[in-house]
Amino acid sequence: MGMKERYWFKHDYNARLDPKLQRVLMKHGQAGKGVFWDLLEMLYEAEGYLSLSDCDSYAFNLRTDADTLLSIITDFDLFKQDDTRFWNERILSAIETRQAKSDKARIGAKVKWDNYANASKNDANVLQSQCNRNATAMLDNRSKNIENNNPPLSPLQGEGSDSSSKLPTSGKQAEAGAGKPLNKPLEFPSPEFEAIWKEWIEFKRTEKRKRYRTQLAEQKGITHLVNLSGGDYSVAKLIVEQSMAQNWEGLFALKNAPGLPVVDQQQGITETSEQIRARLKMVY
DSSP states (O other): OOTTOOOOOOOOTTGGGOHHHHHHHHHHHHHHHHHHHHHHHHHHHTTTOEEGGGHHHHHHHTTSOHHHHHHHHHSSSSSEEOSSEEEOHHHHHHHHHHHHHHHHHHHHHHHHHHHHHHHHHHHHHHHHHHHHHHHHHHHHHHHHHHHTTOOOOOTTOOTTOOGGGSOOOOHHHHHHHTTOOOSSOOOOSSHHHHHHHHHHHHHHHHHSOOOOSSHHHHHHHHHHHHHHHTTOHHHHHHHHHHHHHHTOSSOOOOTTOTTOEEEETTTTEEEEHHHHHHHHHHHO
8 A cells, every 4th residue: 555545444333243243352352352453454454465474473563462363363253364364355345346446547537638638639720720710701801891991990999998099980981880780790700709708798797887889899899809919819818807807997908918919900010019109109
């Protein structure tokens, strides 16, 4: 038994009434019963068998005499023995059951983790390919929006910016779009982006008592998150978690990611957050 292993065995609460133990008690007293239970513990520790030739040593360790110990082993049908060793049938059965369970659990754990490793590797390859396709499709849709005088939200605009910082639109466009929902589903670069966006929407609803009033505004919020994260779902997740942890009303670039690239969909320019800060500093 290993140093860190700790096993136990069943002890019937009415074992003292067993006729065999009653005879031990009559001949050897309570000390004899104590020797019996000590021998059971030693058999478990020795994986079920003890040597008859070592009875003198066992007696010394149990602070009894060898004759008493041999009597308990041989006179009361509590143990089985051959020419060299002795054992207890119930203990052998318990050890066998314990080992079978241990082997089954070890095999099951190995199969589980092997399957998990293979599945994770396959999912990573599939996810990368899917994200690439979704990102390409989303960029194509953004180009079409620009052609239709419906440009996406600029990466330099925050969700909470006022009307003076928004992209200019004609009076008819503003009048037609105000409070009117879009007639198509929201667009996400990947299912993972959609999941983290729903988490953000739920946070705004329950914690801030706020929501996007139109589908157009919500789509621009999604575009804002894509721009901030550079299209990387893992970065988008960190951005959302940052705003939730800080109890912010909007989404902002990661404080600990100064080199994160940001894409301006209108101009086709890729800038890092450091470059944007430097440009803004020169202007203001």
